[in-house]
Amino acid sequence: MSRNQCHFTLAEEGVPGMIKNATYDRDERLEVRDLCTRTSTMIRAAEVSIYRHTLFLRGRAFRILNMVVQ
Numbered sequence: 001m002s003r004n005q006c007h008f009t010l011a012e013e014g015v016p017g018m019i020k021n022a023t024y025d026r027d028e029r030l031e032v033r034d035l036c037t038r039t040s041t042m043i044r045a046a047e048v049s050i051y052r053h054t055l056f057l058r059g060r061a062f063r064i065l066n067m068v069v070q
Helices: none
Strands: 005-012 019-025 029-034 040-044 053-057 060-069
Touching: 005 053
Parallel strands: none
Antiparallel strands: 005 019, 005 060, 029 040, 029 053, 053 060
């Protein structure tokens, strides 16, 4: 793994067994939905929380199973 990156393990919502790995630069902006307020926003990859956010990629929602920040 390279420094300054975030590695995610994701599961697409509504698609059983669909697991995906993704890597982003720590400062890259990602679209997320806050699970408490249900609002969508753009935040840095390093600020994403597996307990607080759902990640959106190409218009599809992904649950964050694991995240490693280096």
